[in-house]
Amino acid sequence: MNIIVEKTPAKLKIENLTKSYETVNILNNISLNVNEGEFVCILGPSGCGKSTFLRLIAGFEKPDSGHIYFDGEKIRGPGRERIMVFQDFDQLFPWKTVLQNIIFPMKINAKNKKDDALRETAMKLINSVNLNGYEDYFPHQLSGGMKQRAALARALASDSKMLLLDEPFGSLDAQTKEILQQTIYKIWQETKITMLFVTHDIQEAIILSSRIIIMDGNRRCIKKILTNSLDWPRTPSCAGFGSLWQDVYSLIKA
Numbered sequence: 001m002n003i004i005v006e007k008t009p010a011k012l013k014i015e016n017l018t019k020s021y022e023t024v025n026i027l028n029n030i031s032l033n034v035n036e037g038e039f040v041c042i043l044g045p046s047g048c049g050k051s052t053f054l055r056l057i058a059g060f061e062k063p064d065s066g067h068i069y070f071d072g073e074k075i076r077g078p079g080r081e082r083i084m085v086f087q088d089f090d091q092l093f094p095w096k097t098v099l100q101n102i103i104f105p106m107k108i109n110a111k112n113k114k115d116d117a118l119r120e121t122a123m124k125l126i127n128s129v130n131l132n133g134y135e136d137y138f139p140h141q142l143s144g145g146m147k148q149r150a151a152l153a154r155a156l157a158s159d160s161k162m163l164l165l166d167e168p169f170g171s172l173d174a175q176t177k178e179i180l181q182q183t184i185y186k187i188w189q190e191t192k193i194t195m196l197f198v199t200h201d202i203q204e205a206i207i208l209s210s211r212i213i214i215m216d217g218n219r220r221c222i223k224k225i226l227t228n229s230l231d232w233p234r235t236p237s238c239a240g241f242g243s244l245w246q247d248v249y250s251l252i253k254a
């Protein structure tokens with residue numbers, strides 16, 4: 001059993017979480033606390049259950065046993081305080097422009113707000129993901145990186161308290177990925193929103209995270225949690241980067 005005890009009340013509290021599909025055990029007795037404002041990256045071999053873990057926290061699926069609490073409340077289904085962002089470039093509404101995609105969740109959340117106020121907030125979000133000038137474009141007119149920027153802005157428009165990011169930059173080329181990493185880092189710095197970020201990329205995890213969770217593909221549980229206290233902003237040439245990379249790599253491969 002993996003129990004991580006934190007000193008402050010946890011934003012997200014996971015107790016003895018177990019999940020199987022039919023007879024196959026996917027996640028086994030996982031316990032974890034995530035504090036408000038943390039940037040937690042999850043790494044592990046393919047098929048070890050990282051996406052399943054996020055889907056359970058998002059409330060898209062139910063655990064077989066164990067509990068998940070968010071702000072002290074038991075998670076019983078999806079909620080706007082926990083929004084998921086996917087790798088898939090086609091997560092935006094194709095019939096809506098960037099601006100309309102971003103305003104959509106805001107309209108659901110703030111029914112009484114005037115259109116001008118919604119537009120102003122949406123334009124600020126568009127600015128924060130560097131999509132200025134593309135607000136009237138439809139998703140098919142955007143590059144993959146731009147679509148992911150719009151998806152991030154839409155997630156933030158939901159007024160979410162935690163973003164659940166499932167390899168959001170996994171399909172991007174190296175250069176675009178680096179720019180998007182800077183964007184999400186900036187967003188995190190400005191909003192201090194709690195981030196749970198699944199990735200296969202050790203470098204990405206080290207650049208972004210305050211903690212790194214390594215999943216165990218055989219035992220289906222958390223193998224190790226590493227605190228990442230490298231100075232910000234991080235680049236691969238930073239002091240300590242190489243040795244942390246090696247630690248993470250060895251844990252994934254072991």
Ligand SMILES: Nc1ncnc2c1ncn2[C@@H]1O[C@H](COP(=O)(O)OP(=O)(O)OP(=O)(O)O)[C@@H](O)[C@H]1O
Nearest residue numbers: 021022026044045046047048049050051052053200
């Ligand atoms: N709806 C489902 N029904 C049955 N099995 C499923 C379902 N969803 C996932 N699985 C299985 O659960 C296991 C874990 O899948 P999951 O997508 O959570 O892993 P992952 O660590 O995110 O993988 P990857 O890194 O390749 O994206 C896999 O063996 C997968 O086949």
